[in-house]
Amino acid sequence: MSTPRTFPDGFVWGSATASYQIEGGATEGGRGPSIWDTFSHTPGKTLNGDTGDVADDHYHRWQEDVEHIKNLGLGAYRFSIAWPRVQPGGSGEFNPEGIAFYSGLVDALIEAGVKPVVTLYHWDLPQELEDQGGWANRETAYAFARYARRMAEELGARIDTWTTLNEPWCSALLGYASGVHAPGLTDQVTALRAIHHLNLAHGLAVREIRDVLGEQAKTSLTLNLHVIRPDDPSSDADVEAVREADEIANGAFLGPVLDGAYPAGLIERTSGLTDWSFVEDGDLEITNQPLDVLGVNYYSTARVRRYAGSGERQQADGHKDSEGSPWIGADDIEFLQQPGPYTAMGWNIEPQGLTDLLLSLHESYPDQPLMITENGAAFDDEVSADGRVHDDLRVAYLHDHVEALGQALDKGVDVRGYFAWSLLDNFEWAYGYDRRFGIIRVDYDTQLRTWKDSAHWYRKLATTNSVPAVTDIEA
Numbered sequence: 001m002s003t004p005r006t007f008p009d010g011f012v013w014g015s016a017t018a019s020y021q022i023e024g025g026a027t028e029g030g031r032g033p034s035i036w037d038t039f040s041h042t043p044g045k046t047l048n049g050d051t052g053d054v055a056d057d058h059y060h061r062w063q064e065d066v067e068h069i070k071n072l073g074l075g076a077y078r079f080s081i082a083w084p085r086v087q088p089g090g091s092g093e094f095n096p097e098g099i100a101f102y103s104g105l106v107d108a109l110i111e112a113g114v115k116p117v118v119t120l121y122h123w124d125l126p127q128e129l130e131d132q133g134g135w136a137n138r139e140t141a142y143a144f145a146r147y148a149r150r151m152a153e154e155l156g157a158r159i160d161t162w163t164t165l166n167e168p169w170c171s172a173l174l175g176y177a178s179g180v181h182a183p184g185l186t187d188q189v190t191a192l193r194a195i196h197h198l199n200l201a202h203g204l205a206v207r208e209i210r211d212v213l214g215e216q217a218k219t220s221l222t223l224n225l226h227v228i229r230p231d232d233p234s235s236d237a238d239v240e241a242v243r244e245a246d247e248i249a250n251g252a253f254l255g256p257v258l259d260g261a262y263p264a265g266l267i268e269r270t271s272g273l274t275d276w277s278f279v280e281d282g283d284l285e286i287t288n289q290p291l292d293v294l295g296v297n298y299y300s301t302a303r304v305r306r307y308a309g310s311g312e313r314q315q316a317d318g319h320k321d322s323e324g325s326p327w328i329g330a331d332d333i334e335f336l337q338q339p340g341p342y343t344a345m346g347w348n349i350e351p352q353g354l355t356d357l358l359l360s361l362h363e364s365y366p367d368q369p370l371m372i373t374e375n376g377a378a379f380d381d382e383v384s385a386d387g388r389v390h391d392d393l394r395v396a397y398l399h400d401h402v403e404a405l406g407q408a409l410d411k412g413v414d415v416r417g418y419f420a421w422s423l424l425d426n427f428e429w430a431y432g433y434d435r436r437f438g439i440i441r442v443d444y445d446t447q448l449r450t451w452k453d454s455a456h457w458y459r460k461l462a463t464t465n466s467v468p469a470v471t472d473i474e475a
């Protein structure tokens with residue numbers, strides 16, 4: 001038997017969640033409505049009309065959830081603050097009850113020996129801000145900076161890492177271009193404005209956090225970086241198609257944040273839509289703040305080719321042009337079906353994509369520390385007669401991706417930690433409660449939490465810092 005892979009000392013094993021996906025308590029404790037409350041309550045927007053009104057009832061059961069985190073032996077827990085819980089309208093008055101909720105959670109985590117990793121924005125924008133234009137409105141970026149400052153003042157040095165935004169690609173492109181996420185708009189110019197104001201919000205918030213907490217504050221941004229491969233690597237047209245897709249998928253965020261510039265090709269190809277005058281003088285210095293750690297969310301890969309212009313266009317990424325394309329500036333490309341296996345989301349399972357992504361990031365930004373802030377899989381779990389959830393497929397998914405991450409470490413990539421998505425089954429956005437990503441099962445009728453086999457396996461990984469065999473699951 002080969003020796004199991006061991007990770008470096010101090011490597012952080014954690015798990016992640018997001019406020020709207022787990023909290024519930026939507027109208028309690030002075031919380032204001034967010035765009036996801038509005039969206040999920042709009043008929044036809046989510047599967048089965050599911051909403052986050054109750055979700056995992058974490059708002060009332062957070063102490064039990066912290067116990068699970070502790071018992072899993074995790075070094076860190078990544079959660080998000082619901083902006084409308086701490087500042088119901090997104091500007092103006094803060095809500096002491098909301099702040100107290102997160103303060104209590106943070107204390108309990110520290111007491112349990114778990115580092116709090118906070119995301120300030122995981123998609124639940126206060127509805128009042130959306131009514132004033134949401135992320136398409138520059139004012140939202142300033143409002144976000146004020147909110148970030150207040151959180152830094154309130155939670156202070158208790159927070160291990162401050163992540164400003166989760167996956168701004170989704171906020172801007174799924175929220176304002178394809179419309180499958182809140183607020184559900186389908187306008188490409190609005191989406192481009194949103195991209196910039198999210199990047200600006202990130203930079204402004206980093207400055208505020210550092211201003212309050214000094215240079216010892218660790219700041220980060222989490223991106224869902226897309227791994228996009230050419231169908232035919234020897235075809236110039238396909239390679240060019242990859243570049244176009246990559247610029248709106250990755251470059252629109254990595255560029256302003258890490259290089260201080262938007263991709264020239266993206267600006268050029270969208271010049272018929274906008275002159276980009278929403279990027280004001282000095283903005284790109286603000287977006288380009290040094291980051292202590294770049295958060296990477298990874299699930300699967302994509303394959304594209306240049307669309308020949310006739311015949312049915314393949315769109316295996318799931319978007320429909322008739323409903324609005326998120327691939328702004330990349331109009332003539334096709335997304336091809338990737339080979340399986342697939343998760344219950346229909347996403348292809350390709351651990352090698354994670355290694356490739358980390359190596360390419362390391363090549364472009366050799367001094368940038370990285371952290372896997374999300375990785376995991378939805379499967380159709382079943383409770384067995386023995387009362388357990390033998391989620392072998394999820395165990396294998398986690399195992400293989402952790403191995404893939406290890407291979408990147410072997411090649412010198414500086415990755416500081418890994419967070420499994422997700423701690424609990426939860427509200428999977430437009431898919432509602434139908435898709436289960438948790439390593440802990442949630443029975444939505446009783447709110448009972450049950451460790452799946454993947455939780456047992458992950459506990460062993462977190463507590464030994466070496467990768468258990470897939471069969472190594474406590475009886």
Ligand code: FCB
Nearest residue numbers: 018166167224421428437
């Ligand atoms: C990511 C989101 C997270 C979760 C996973 C499956 O895009 O950040 O909230 O929905 O996908």
